[in-house]
Amino acid sequence: MWLFSTSIIELPPTLRYRRSNMPLISMWIACKEPDIKLWLNESVEMLKLLKNTGMLIINIKLRILVDGFSAKMDIFYYGVIxxxxxxxxxxNFIGHGEAEQTGTNVYGHLGRCILDSILDISLPVSIICDYVHVTLLRHFKDVVKVISRGLFPSQRKNIDSKLERQSFPHYFRRKMRGIKDFSYIKASELKNLLLYGFLPVFYNVLSSNILGHIALFICAVRLLHKSKKTFGESTGDIADEFFKLYHEHHNFYYSYLENFVLHLHSHYSTSYKLHGSLSYVNTFAQEDLMGSIASNRNGTYIELFIRTYMFLVKHN
Structure with missing residues (x-):
């Protein structure tokens, strides 16, 4: 299942990522990846029409309620994540696997992006790295797997026990899973492990070199996860230096992990300066939206369509 949804960035984050404030534009349900033009042509034309005509708001409440008051809101499309x-x-960018199969340039384009006609921020500036998939579900998860393979069974069992028994405040939606359950781990659980659990739990079982190396990565992510209040405008630059050191010595500790997702971390500093902190620019809400639509289906597409329809009725 593929979703094409939007969020209203003028809203504060606490409201922006509520399901009722995330318009669902279109959905593709199939066993293979979608044909983008076939799927999104009409949706993009609709968004373009909305951008050209604006949105009319009737009887809105400002500081004083004015009967019959109406206002036109202009629509701007910021970026894609x-x-x-x-x-x-x-x-419409050629992927690494496809490039290897066809022998074409790995950095080549296949044509114009379907969103090029509506985005107000020009490409590639409007492309936002999603740290949920790049950092949590790919790189950090792979690193923890590699590290855990080098531990004794008794050490892994002890670590699992500590992770599962770790207490969190009531407003944390998920706790942490043990290493043995990594096949079922969620991005939010990996975030808690990365930001809060890894260094204290693994402190006594890893060498100082490995621990210091992974600490560079964790500190860089934590810097980009917060606002600029602590270190000011240099926050992104400090995190970038940590990422560079981490990348420079990466092959000393890990094999076969110097891949595309590791390279994407070199762009995090620029993304932080342009788009804001990682805690506000991610796809946690979109993944939650997708899960809420797909949950409890009985294996038939008809059931999924019905649940999607009920979701739209509930939130619109």
Whole structure:
């Protein structure tokens, strides 16, 4: 299932990522990846029409309620964020696997992006790296797997026990899973492990070199996860230096992990300066939206369509 949804960035984050404030534009349900032009042509034309005509708001409440008051709101489209396979399709950009099979240039384009006609921020500035998939579900998860393979079974069992028993405040939606359950781990659980759990739990079982190396990565992500209040405008530059050191010595500790997702971290500093902190620019809400639509289906597409329809009725 593929979703094409939007969010209203003028809203504060606490309201922006509520399901009722995330308009669902279109959905593709199939066993293979979608044909972007076939799927999104009409949706993009609709968004273009909305951009040209604006949105009419009737009887809105300002500080004083005025009967019959109406206002026109102009629509601007800021950017696009998704995981790498979805970005490859919607940006019409050739993927690494496809390039290897066809022998074409890995950096080549396949044509114009379908969103090029509506985005107000020009490409590639409007492309936003999604740290949920790049950092949490790919790189950090792979690193923890590699590290755990080098531990004794008794050490892994002890670590699992500590992770599962770790207490969190009531407003944390998820706790942490043990290493043995990594096949079922969620991005929010990996975020808690990255930001809060890894260094204290693994402190006594890893060498100082490995621990210091992964600490560079964790500190860089934590810097980009917050606002600029602590270190000011240099926050992104400090995090970038940490990422460079981490990348420079990466092959000393890990094999076969110097891949595309590791390279994407070199762009995080620029993304932080342009778009804001990682805690506000991610796809946690979109993944939650997708899960809420797809949950409890009975294996038939008809059931999924019905649940999608009920979701739209509930939130619109």
């Amino acid at each position: 998704a995981d790498c396979p979805a970005l490859k399709l919607i940006l």
